[in-house]
Amino acid sequence: MSETTGKDPVYEVDSLIAEDIEAYLDQHQNKGLLRFITCGSVDDGKSTLIGRLLYDSKMIFEDQLASLEADSKRVGTQGQEIDFALLVDGLAAEREQGITIDVAYRFFSTEKRKFIVADTPGHEQYTRNMVTGASTADLAVILVDARKGVLVQTKRHSTIAHLLGIRHLVLAVNKMDLVEYSQEVFDQIVSDYGDFAKELGIKEFTAIPLSGFRGDNITAAPSANTPWYGGPSLIDHLETVEIANVAAQKRSFRMPVQWVNRPNLDFRGFAGLITDGTIQPGDAVRVVPSGRTSTVKSIVTMGGELDEAVAGQSVTIRLDDEIDCSRGDMIAAADNPPQASDQFEATLVWMSEEAMKPGRAYWLKLGTQNVSASVQVPKYELNVNTLDHLAAKTLELNSIGVAEVHTDKPIVFEPYATSRALGGFILIDKITNATVAAGMLNFSLRRADNVHWQPTTITREHHAAMKNQTPRLLWFTGLSGSGKSTIANAVEARLNLMNRHTFLLDGDNVRHGLNKDLGFTEADRIENIRRVGEVARLMVDAGLIVMTAFISPFRAERQMVREMFDDDEFIEIFVDTPLEVAERRDVKGLYKKARAGELKNFTGIDSPYEEPHSAEIRVNTVEMSVEEAAEHIIAQILPLK
Amino acid sequence: MRRLTHLQRLEAESIHIMREVVSEAAKPVMLYSIGKDSAVMLHLAKKAFYPSPPPFPLLHVDTTWKFKDMYDLRERSAQQAGMELLVWQNPEAKERDINPFDHGPLHTDMWKTEGLKQALDHYGFDAAFGGARRDEEKSRAKERIFSFRTASHGWDPKYQRPELWNVYNARKSKGESIRVFPLSNWTELDIWQYIMAENIEIVPLYFAAPRPTYIHEGGLFMADDIDRLEQVMGKKPEITERSVRFRTLGCFPLTGAVESEASTLAEVVQEMLLTTTSERQGRVIDQDEGGAGMEKKKQEGYF
Numbered sequence: 001m002s003e004t005t006g007k008d009p010v011y012e013v014d015s016l017i018a019e020d021i022e023a024y025l026d027q028h029q030n031k032g033l034l035r036f037i038t039c040g041s042v043d044d045g046k047s048t049l050i051g052r053l054l055y056d057s058k059m060i061f062e063d064q065l066a067s068l069e070a071d072s073k074r075v076g077t078q079g080q081e082i083d084f085a086l087l088v089d090g091l092a093a094e095r096e097q098g099i100t101i102d103v104a105y106r107f108f109s110t111e112k113r114k115f116i117v118a119d120t121p122g123h124e125q126y127t128r129n130m131v132t133g134a135s136t137a138d139l140a141v142i143l144v145d146a147r148k149g150v151l152v153q154t155k156r157h158s159t160i161a162h163l164l165g166i167r168h169l170v171l172a173v174n175k176m177d178l179v180e181y182s183q184e185v186f187d188q189i190v191s192d193y194g195d196f197a198k199e200l201g202i203k204e205f206t207a208i209p210l211s212g213f214r215g216d217n218i219t220a221a222p223s224a225n226t227p228w229y230g231g232p233s234l235i236d237h238l239e240t241v242e243i244a245n246v247a248a249q250k251r252s253f254r255m256p257v258q259w260v261n262r263p264n265l266d267f268r269g270f271a272g273l274i275t276d277g278t279i280q281p282g283d284a285v286r287v288v289p290s291g292r293t294s295t296v297k298s299i300v301t302m303g304g305e306l307d308e309a310v311a312g313q314s315v316t317i318r319l320d321d322e323i324d325c326s327r328g329d330m331i332a333a334a335d336n337p338p339q340a341s342d343q344f345e346a347t348l349v350w351m352s353e354e355a356m357k358p359g360r361a362y363w364l365k366l367g368t369q370n371v372s373a374s375v376q377v378p379k380y381e382l383n384v385n386t387l388d389h390l391a392a393k394t395l396e397l398n399s400i401g402v403a404e405v406h407t408d409k410p411i412v413f414e415p416y417a418t419s420r421a422l423g424g425f426i427l428i429d430k431i432t433n434a435t436v437a438a439g440m441l442n443f444s445l446r447r448a449d450n451v452h453w454q455p456t457t458i459t460r461e462h463h464a465a466m467k468n469q470t471p472r473l474l475w476f477t478g479l480s481g482s483g484k485s486t487i488a489n490a491v492e493a494r495l496n497l498m499n500r501h502t503f504l505l506d507g508d509n510v511r512h513g514l515n516k517d518l519g520f521t522e523a524d525r526i527e528n529i530r531r532v533g534e535v536a537r538l539m540v541d542a543g544l545i546v547m548t549a550f551i552s553p554f555r556a557e558r559q560m561v562r563e564m565f566d567d568d569e570f571i572e573i574f575v576d577t578p579l580e581v582a583e584r585r586d587v588k589g590l591y592k593k594a595r596a597g598e599l600k601n602f603t604g605i606d607s608p609y610e611e612p613h614s615a616e617i618r619v620n621t622v623e624m625s626v627e628e629a630a631e632h633i634i635a636q637i638l639p640l641k
Numbered sequence: 642m643r644r645l646t647h648l649q650r651l652e653a654e655s656i657h658i659m660r661e662v663v664s665e666a667a668k669p670v671m672l673y674s675i676g677k678d679s680a681v682m683l684h685l686a687k688k689a690f691y692p693s694p695p696p697f698p699l700l701h702v703d704t705t706w707k708f709k710d711m712y713d714l715r716e717r718s719a720q721q722a723g724m725e726l727l728v729w730q731n732p733e734a735k736e737r738d739i740n741p742f743d744h745g746p747l748h749t750d751m752w753k754t755e756g757l758k759q760a761l762d763h764y765g766f767d768a769a770f771g772g773a774r775r776d777e778e779k780s781r782a783k784e785r786i787f788s789f790r791t792a793s794h795g796w797d798p799k800y801q802r803p804e805l806w807n808v809y810n811a812r813k814s815k816g817e818s819i820r821v822f823p824l825s826n827w828t829e830l831d832i833w834q835y836i837m838a839e840n841i842e843i844v845p846l847y848f849a850a851p852r853p854t855y856i857h858e859g860g861l862f863m864a865d866d867i868d869r870l871e872q873v874m875g876k877k878p879e880i881t882e883r884s885v886r887f888r889t890l891g892c893f894p895l896t897g898a899v900e901s902e903a904s905t906l907a908e909v910v911q912e913m914l915l916t917t918t919s920e921r922q923g924r925v926i927d928q929d930e931g932g933a934g935m936e937k938k939k940q941e942g943y944f
Contacts, residue, residue: 103783107826132804271660313649426805
């Protein structure tokens with residue numbers, strides 16, 4: 001099958017298994033682990049190459065081989081020969097389409113290393129899958145069809161691999177059998193790729209001429225067909241390249257705390273995966289962001305206490321002092337702790353069908369930290385084919401851009417270029433819970449430790465007590481013309497009769513002053529609501545019962561405001577009026593204008609209204625009069641103190 | 642500078658995954674099938690939370706047709722780990738006396754697929770650890786470590802979330818749940834090596850010994866409970882004593898034995914490495930409905 005020359009090192013292990021299994025297991029107990037990805041265009045022969053690696057390292061069994069041979073004849077694309085790609089292509093639907101559409105992980109091993117291969121798709125619209133596969137890889141194999149040379153996709157894949165921090169790139173010039181193993185063709189492709197790599201900032205790459213189908217230079221090099229090639233075989237290279245995990249040990253100690261282990265009053269341990277550096281009992285450490293210092297008392301494992309633990313190990317650490325430390329905090333080297341910040345520049349890969357909304361609050365998860373974060377309008381979008389910076393107002397599915405990210409409290413981090421584990425984060429949609437983006441922190445825009453909350457002597461509790469009431473925010477939401485302002489007014493009038501201190505923030509009025517710089521685009525509407533939420537919060541802190549009357553059409557923004565308040569403080573009131581009723585009322589004549597096309601982005605007409613799923617109070621203005629609605633609301637919020 | 646071996650890195654990854662789930666899920670559970678992968682998963686859980694016992698119960702979705710040795714180890718393991726053991730037997734399957742002989746694929750569907758859904762709903766678990774590995778089967782190679790299931794436990798390959806670095810998104814809406822696979826990146830050989838290195842107790846059926854066996858529809862099986870077999874088959878199967886062992890464990894009338902003399906861990910691994918049939922072949926489940934069997938089962942809610 002293989003046309004390689006010389007002795008095949010990968011096959012030697014077999015005899016050892018049969019002759020001395022103990023020796024074999026000894027050897028394999030202590031292998032290293034390398035994770036890599038393969039990427040290429042649809043027909044570059046990725047799946048065939050991976051199938052070949054599995055086949056050559058004896059990772060397929062006879063029954064699989066039998067079904068492979070049968071399948072090859074039935075649906076294979078290689079005539080009567082074995083179609084290795086069928087080994088790798090998994091889900092039924094893809095098999096019919098003949099393309100790989102997701103990230104699949106494959107495993108094989110040689111004497112020296114175990115390998116985990118992420119097989120990532122070549123289709124342009126599936127960037128998110130490649131980013132996923134690249135995020136855990138130490139090395140990328142970029143496949144190029146020798147007949148076609150460097151393509152747009154080749155550049156795209158290289159850019160993503162580089163962006164995701166993969167330091168080892170292999171340019172696999174595949175299908176050399178179809179260009180008669182021509183050195184000239186190979187050299188030309190290497191030279192073309194070199195020009196692009198330089199532009200991208202890739203310092204080095206390893207180019208190997210291959211035939212996944214025929215087996216050239218996979219396990220041994222040079223193959224009989226490429227006597228002119230002086231480099232390593234693909235396997236040789238994969239077995240010797242430095243693993244990123246080793247480099248991490250050279251940095252200062254960091255361990256994000258995942259879980260506090262408290263089996264009884266005498267034991268308190270901090271469990272986590274060490275991301276950087278090494279640690280020994282007696283080492284001085286600092287808990288960030290609090291900044292408290294202590295020393296390591298012991299490193300606890302079920303197999304006994306350790307003298308030392310290193311990056312890549314999951315451990316439980318006990319400290320000498322009873323200091324405050326919980327999930328989301330980080331234990332770090334005392335003399336070189338990481339920084340904390342709440343404003344960053346980050347590179348984002350957008351992974352959701354729903355485009356990014358500047359200003360909207362998303363969950364941000366970095367290590368074990370979970371915070372609320374918003375993304376500003378992108379500084380630019382990156383054209384991954386040409387590396388050009390394009391102006392952008394948002395980021396769509398599969399686009400990559402650079403933007404500012406603001407978090408609601410400081411997070412501890414390292415730049416992604418220094419540490420993947422402490423600089424890589426995901427953004428999560430607060431409503432659907434989908435992972436919508438992958439982010440890489442580039443740098444902090446300011447040091448958050450310069451910003452302090454002004455401590456006040458008179459607290460919000462004092463304010464509330466003085467007014468003899470429980471401060472609350474009554475958030476009215478509904479279509480234009482639904483009756484929000486009218487009902488809010490009636491509620492306020494009644495509360496004043498009851499000697500309560502109130503304030504009504506009305507949509508139209510706020511837009512004349514505080515928010516007069518904002519228009520009606522989606523981004524501006526989000527910012528409008530955010531500001532109103534912040535103002536309402538200050539007023540609630542001052543002890544007032546606040547009413548707001550804003551259309552606030554998006555669930556995510558109402559949720560954002562809800563999260564600014566304590567439980568029970570935020571009361572969402574859905575003023576439920578059917579569109580046709582509101583349009584018939586048309587108090588301000590706005591529906592007419594919107595229908596005539598004179599008003600853009602008008603809720604209910606050409607912009608959606610997302611009804612609340614679980615508003616605390618709902619009033620139906622078709623069935624209730626204004627007074628009835630106001631009474632109903634008051635009844636629901638009693639007692640007021 | 643210390644170089645971590647592949648087993649150390651796999652162990653650290655699995656422990657990290659379990660701690661994330663415990664920190665972010667409301668009510669996790671570990672599905673425990675009593676096989677060698679479950680044994681490794683349970684061992685990793687003990688390590689992850691030591692000196693506390695793992696802060697979740699073990700759940701065995703029982704078919705009543707497991708090997709006696711398995712039931713013995715189940716009780717012992719839970720006790721040693723200091724964990725609560727929950728056993729679920731689908732009441733409907735029990736009532737209708739569903740068995741592997743009369744009911745074919747319905748046996749797996751009712752006891753396991755339906756049983757699992759019932760148990761998760763009954764106890765309200767929102768995250769369930771499973772011992773599946775990506776190297777077992779083609780459709781599993783694409784499975785995420787955190788795999789989302791709808792309120793009806795369905796699995797939609799197109800709806801799975803991208804999984805970056807080791808940052809897992811465990812958020813879900815009410816009714817949705819996650820299946821978490823901490824052994825995703827382990828291979829069969831890794832499992833055996835780890836069992837050896839950590840001295841983990843596994844069901845003795847993995848090692849060859851003389852056992853009462855019978856041939857049924859071309860397969861070699863062990864007569865673990867002869868009286869019950871007779872009851873269901875309508876006749877006593879013809880019993881021959883053979884030296885056999887099992888590569889995988891399930892219901893005894895469905896789990897094919899292999900003739901073997903491998904009675905130590907090293908010999909079992911040796912045989913595994915030299916063998917020419919892949920692991921799940923002994924189990925009937927994958928071969929239903931052609932090559933897409935497992936994928937279809939997963940969409941229906943099977944683990």
